[in-house]
Structure formats: structure tokens, C-alpha cells
Amino acid sequence: MNPGMATSPIPALGKDLVGLEFLSQEQLLIILDTAEPFKEISERRIKKVPVLRGKTIVNLFLEASTRTRVSFEFAEKRLSADTVNISETGSSVIKGETLLDTARNLEAMRIDMVVMRHGSSGAAQFLADRIPSNVINAGDGRHEHPTQGLLDLLTMRDHYDRIKGLKVCIVGDILHSRVARSNIYGLFKLGAAVGVCAPKTLLPSGIRDLGVNVFRRIEEAIEWADVLNVLRLQLERMKDGYVPSLREYNRIWGVTTRRLDSAPQDLLILHPGPMNRGVEIDSDVADGPHSVILNQVTNGVAVRMAVLYLLAGGQPDSAEAAKAEAEV
Numbered sequence: 001m002n003p004g005m006a007t008s009p010i011p012a013l014g015k016d017l018v019g020l021e022f023l024s025q026e027q028l029l030i031i032l033d034t035a036e037p038f039k040e041i042s043e044r045r046i047k048k049v050p051v052l053r054g055k056t057i058v059n060l061f062l063e064a065s066t067r068t069r070v071s072f073e074f075a076e077k078r079l080s081a082d083t084v085n086i087s088e089t090g091s092s093v094i095k096g097e098t099l100l101d102t103a104r105n106l107e108a109m110r111i112d113m114v115v116m117r118h119g120s121s122g123a124a125q126f127l128a129d130r131i132p133s134n135v136i137n138a139g140d141g142r143h144e145h146p147t148q149g150l151l152d153l154l155t156m157r158d159h160y161d162r163i164k165g166l167k168v169c170i171v172g173d174i175l176h177s178r179v180a181r182s183n184i185y186g187l188f189k190l191g192a193a194v195g196v197c198a199p200k201t202l203l204p205s206g207i208r209d210l211g212v213n214v215f216r217r218i219e220e221a222i223e224w225a226d227v228l229n230v231l232r233l234q235l236e237r238m239k240d241g242y243v244p245s246l247r248e249y250n251r252i253w254g255v256t257t258r259r260l261d262s263a264p265q266d267l268l269i270l271h272p273g274p275m276n277r278g279v280e281i282d283s284d285v286a287d288g289p290h291s292v293i294l295n296q297v298t299n300g301v302a303v304r305m306a307v308l309y310l311l312a313g314g315q316p317d318s319a320e321a322a323k324a325e326a327e328v
Contacts, residue, residue: 018146025189028190030316031307034316035154038302038306041078042298042302047078052080057082058114059086060102061116061138067273068117071301071304100126103127107133113133113136114127114135115138116136117139118139118140120140122140124143143178145178148178148300154303155296156270159268163191163192167226168194168226169197169224171197171230172230172232173231173242188211195212195221196212196214199249222259230255254279255280257285257288260290268292269285269286
């Protein structure tokens with residue numbers, strides 16, 4: 001057994017990561033703090049440690065993904081796990097097999113973890129309740145995207161050295177966004193104030209019940225916030241006329257340099273990607289001095305390494321020792 005590894009998942013995190021809604025502040029901080037020593041691994045000449053050697057992880061992506069899937073693959077390989085990638089087009093689901101049958105067949109091959117993206121809200125919890133392997137939610141319907149929420153938290157903390165007291169406004173397609181929900185849950189638990197800003201058609205009913213500030217104009221959000229987390233318009237989920245046109249959306253709601261120049265303080269700009277440049281965010285903002293979008297990508301690998309390590313039984317206090325086990 002590798003140093004720093006336990007024989008079972010640590011009680012502080014549990015068997016699965018299906019969302020941030022029911023994690024405590026302590027659990028969130030354990031994950032963020034554990035991610036810190038894993039950042040350095042990506043800067044090495046040999047980007048590997050052996051802490052998950054012998055573990056088999058299935059990446060079950062039943063909905064399109066590039067960034068999240070690749071980020072998990074990097075995290076798994078840098079921890080020396082064996083990985084199997086399954087997409088919707090390459091699985092028996094397309095032939096009518098149920099999710100549970102797919103999972104049970106994978107279990108019969110003695111896997112250790114499943115990282116799953118699915119188009120239906122609750123799919124990750126459904127699977128986690130029915131198989132003994134660890135399940136990590138890589139995005140389920142409109143529900144949650146916990147590792148994206150965690151990497152956003154880590155990126156904010158890197159910049160400000162804190163989360164508590166920050167004013168964070170989530171801007172854009174809140175209605176269809178699982179990222180928004182994970183951010184809201186995580187930010188509140190770490191002591192931030194949270195706002196949302198979007199056209200009324202892109203706000204879920206009951207959004208105020210979550211305790212967020214609702215801004216109707218992007219100018220008001222910019223004046224209030226320390227951080228803008230800009231979400232893309234999920235055009236693939238929009239069957240009806242949620243906005244008059246993309247050009248009109250940018251004119252009224254887009255995050256532009258002109259609007260940022262009027263802010264009373266320097267704003268931090270995040271975006272989970274992929275971006276619709278010239279729609280929800282202009283290129284000069286995405287590539288400008290306020291943007292930490294590429295930092296989010298880097299932190300995504302570290303956060304996912306931390307989650308995999310902890311769910312496999314790694315102890316938070318042993319993450320530094322695990323990092324030192326460079327594979328040569």
C-alpha cells in the first residue's frame with residue numbers, strides 16, 4: 001500500500017462526490033487544501049506520482065465533454081491510475097442498455113471508481129446508491145458540476161487568499177447551468193456573498209430562495225462584485241426564444257471592457273468554458289488582465305487529483321508526502 005493511503009475512503013469525504021450541496025465547510029476546505037500540493041506535480045519534468053497505482057477508473061461520459069473529460073484523464077494518469085474511457089457513442093447505452101446495467105457490467109470487471117457525466121439530473125446519485133465503487137459526478141443535467149465548482153473556489157482563493165467576504169456574481173445562463181448551482185453552494189459555505197445576473201428568461205424560478213442577490217442589469221452586477229463568473233449561453237439546451245438574439249444579448253448583458261472600465265474596483269473574471277466569444281464575454285476581456293480563465297484550467301487538474309486521491313483513501317495530511325513520491 002502506498003504511504004498516505006488508507007484501506008477505505010476517509011469518513012470526512014465519504015464514498016462519492018455527487019455535489020457540493022451537502023458537503024460541509026470543513027469538507028470543502030479539505031479538498032482545496034489537498035489540491036495545493038498536487039499543483040506542483042504538473043510543473044515537473046516527470047508529471048507522475050504512484051499513489052493510485054493499481055486502481056482502475058472508468059470515465060463514463062454519456063454527454064459531450066472535452067475540458068472536463070481531458071482534465072480528469074490528466075489527473076488520473078498523473079496519479080498513475082489505469083483508465084478506461086467510455087463515451088455515449090461507444091457504449092451499449094446507445095443500443096438501449098440502462099445506466100444501471102452498464103454500471104453493473106463495469107463492476108463485474110472489478111473497477112474502483114466511475115467518473116460520470118450524464119444529461120439527466122440525479123444520475124450520479126442514482127449510480128452511487130447502487131454500486132460499491134466510488135462515483136464522481138462530472139456534471140449531471142441541470143443539477144451540479146462539483147469539481148468545476150471546486151476549481152472555481154480554488155482559483156478565487158489563489159487570487160484573494162480567501163473566499164470569506166468576497167462578493168461573487170454569476171452572470172449568464174443560470175437556468176441551464178449545473179456550474180452555477182455548485183458555485184452557489186460552495187461559495188455560501190465558505191462565507192462569500194453571491195449574486196446572479198441574467199435575463200429573467202434565464203433565471204430559474206425560486207432562485208431567490210437560495211439566498212442570492214438578483215441583478216437585472218450587468219452594470220449593477222459589475223458595480224457590486226469582486227468576482228464575475230461568466231457562464232456561456234447553452235444554446236444546445238435552448239429550444240425556445242430565451243433571448244432575442246446573440247447580438248442583442250451581448251449588447252445588453254455581455255461582459256465587455258467598456259463595462260469593466262466603469263467598475264469601482266478591479267474585477268476577477270472567471271469562465272468555465274467553452275466560451276461564446278462576442279456573446280457572453282468579449283475576447284479582450286477573456287484574454288485580458290482581469291481574466292484567470294487559464295488558471296481555472298490548471299487548477300482543474302489539481303482539484304480532480306485531490307478528489308480522486310481522497311476518495312481512494314488518501315489522508316489529507318499525507319498529500320505532501322504523496323506528492324514527494326515522484327515516479328522515475
